[in-house]
Amino acid sequence: MRALHVITGLGVGGAEQQLRLLLRHLPVDCDVVTLTNPGAVADGLAADGVRVVHLGMAGNRDLAALPRLVRFIRAGGYDLVHTHLYRACVYGRLAARLAGVRAIVATEHSLGDSQMEGRRLSAGVRGLYLASERLGRRTVAVSPTVAERLRRWGVPAPRIEVVPNGVDLARFRFDPARRHRTRRRLGLPEDAHVVGGIGRLTAGKRFGVLVRALAQLPPDHWLVLVGGGPEENVLRRTAHEAGVADRVLFTGERPYVPDGSPGPDLPSLLSAMDVLASPSPEEAFGLAVVEALAAGLPVLYASCPALEDLPPHAASGARRVRGGAAEFAAAVAAARARDPGTRAVPDAARHYCITRSAARLMDVYTATVSPSLSPSLLGASS
Secondary structure, eight states: OOEEESOOOOOOOHHHHHHHHHHTOOOOOOEEESSSSHHHHHHHHHHHHHTTEEEEOOEEEEETTTHHHHHHHHTTSSSSSESSSSSHHHHHHHHHHTTTTOOOOEEEOOBOOSSSSSSSSSSHHHHHHHHTTTTEEEESSSSHHHHHHHHHHHHOOOGEOOOOOBBBBHHHHHHHHHHHHHHHTTTTTTTTTEEEEEEEOOOTTTTTHHHHHHHTSTTTEEEEEEOOOOOOOHHHHHHHTOOOOOGGGEEOOOSSSSOOOOSSOOOHHHHHHHHHEEESOOSSHHHHHHHHHHTTTEESSOOHHHHHTOOGGTTTEEEEOSSSSSHHHHHHHHHHOOOOOOOOOOHHHHHHHHHHHHHHHHHHHHHHHHSOOOHHHHHTTO
């Protein structure tokens, strides 16, 4: 089987890095087209031996990109086209149809109750999404929560398959030597109790809550924010105003899988943390939380469908926190008090092992290319 993945961009982001991780485990000959922004993940894919093509799309309304994508799909002789993220889903599904490919899968990575990829869910956004969705055969939701949101939007239930995001458990396994090396590299004091936050630095992620929570905690607490985005200067200003600027580290965007770039990668940064906090009130999956669990960390979260869809005992080290800075400060203190000092991996992290997710996606591919077979018969929904 030959498959083409079409994605909006390949900068460092959850959907982008999840694509790279999946391609390492899918038994399929895959190429990737990025409509724009061939960033660090594009370099990583190329290092993995994946062919990556930049379509050079100038913006959302660059209609000239459509015939270029159609020609590329026709020339590639692909059996299946898989699209990721809103713009790529709209253009990619239409281009695949025009190129004569009917086996079309789209993954919905980022659908929240009120936004999608940071854009407000207006009637226009929803209408265009649903119009293009009808051109495909399967829409993959990264969690049952997203599947339910798709159904409420009007996507027919038989077209929806749940394939959760996956984690490379071996890469995130806790390593004391890596912890010591990374903390020293970051300049963290030996006795620092490190709170971590991972994600794009946008207003919706509410990382300002963690900055203000830090001001309510003892001075041996530090905050490490992993990610980049438009709110970085706002967060720096918030840290300065709260009097904790000297205890907040901004690492910038870090890859989940080593790509040869300088600086510690995400698993190394997680090893340097003592607790992961995710104050975002609206998530489609909660990948950072699951990765932290794979590193054996206690986690505090406002929203994490990946855990909310599992029995509570699957992640005993996870706590849901409702509220703002005061509540997160109290939760950090409580997590520190009950931390046994070990880094055991809970069942929840194993449930989301990348090999399991890749196998489920492969079942969806097989059923999509051979429509007479259903994913449920193949075990994709088990």
